[in-house]
Amino acid sequence: MTISLERLRRCSIAVDLGAARTRVYLKRKGLIVDEPSVAAVNTRTGGLIAVGTLAERMTGRTPSHIRVVRPVSGGRVVDIAMAQRMLRFLVGNKLRRAWRRKPLVSAAVCVPYDADPLAERAAVETLTGLGARRVELVDSLVAAAVGCGLPVERPEATMIVVCGAATTQVAVLSLGSIVAAERVPVGGETIAHAVVQHVRNEHALMLPSQAIRPLHLALSGAGAAMDGTEVHGRDVATGLARSVQIDIEGIRAVVQTPLTGVLDAIGAVLRRCPPDLVADLAERGIMLAGGSAGLPGFEDLLRDATGMPLHIAEHPDTCAVEGLGAMLEGSVRPVILDPLSP
Ligand SMILES: Nc1ncnc2c1ncn2[C@@H]1O[C@H](COP(=O)(O)OP(=O)(O)OP(=O)(O)O)[C@@H](O)[C@H]1O
Ligand SMILES: [Mg+2]
8 A cells, every 4th residue: 555645646536435434525625425335226127226325214124126235344345336336426416527627537545454455456446437547545544543633644653543334443653654553343333233132132122223323322411311212123023013211221331342342452552562652652642533433431431441541533434534635635744754865
């Protein structure tokens, strides 16, 4: 993976293809797309019915001839053709005008730090299919750190934890590159799955995926009462619709269990770092980003377990694409140190 700021400045579009959301930044325009990475397809005709928010709302509510697909999974594009169709729809009109003035020459896309050559190839092909002649790959952790405003180019340690939909990445960066990093399969989706399983075991009720959000809100003290919140679902035995009062304290424990995997990753990364960098971190602390950074209790869990200062990014969910955007606009200092000229 190369990050040459010169080459990035020549890009006119930056794309973050996430398992949950797709974000597109257009140079001199800003964030033009922030939509769920979901497409709904008519299986009889093969035609695309909806993309983004509308397609997500169809999840679990479709007749047999409509299939809701997610072309991105676990940080990699798993269905290139569908990802291209989804992106073409999402950027559609917003890009056409800009394109007419200046044809798209280069695009930047962020990929996980441990992406294999096939995953990189899939990201490149998705963008070339959209008309990009050149595609620059950027490490999503470096992009997120830049988006959070961390001084990654300095010879000092910065630690970032990006908790997304399917995975959490933990890294220590210095001099614009990753010194040590770990990826654990914990994210918003894993936690939603754990909550669904808990309600199924405790109350014999199958929850719809849309019921998780109100529970998160109840956990953070917003929305519902703290002693219990009502959810609707399908009875496991009878199949009938039923409502139950959920004990919020029980949900709190369920949410915390998968998050301990992130603590192990932080420990593993710190053990691989030289003591100089770890000493920097004791003062500077950890930056928490990614859409799942707002999970109730996550911040306190990390702060209590590490004893280090903890900061949450200003825009935790969009920091990766904003970091890419800042590199495109040239508003950050060189990430790769240029050779000294005599
Ligand atoms: N306020 C919130 N509280 C709790 N969870 C949230 C909140 N907002 C979003 N999420 C969760 O964050 C996840 C999406 O995060 P993000 O946008 O970082 O994912 P992504 O970039 O598409 O995924 P990835 O980087 O893993 O491929 C979803 O699983 C969603 O449930
Ligand atoms: Mg992401």
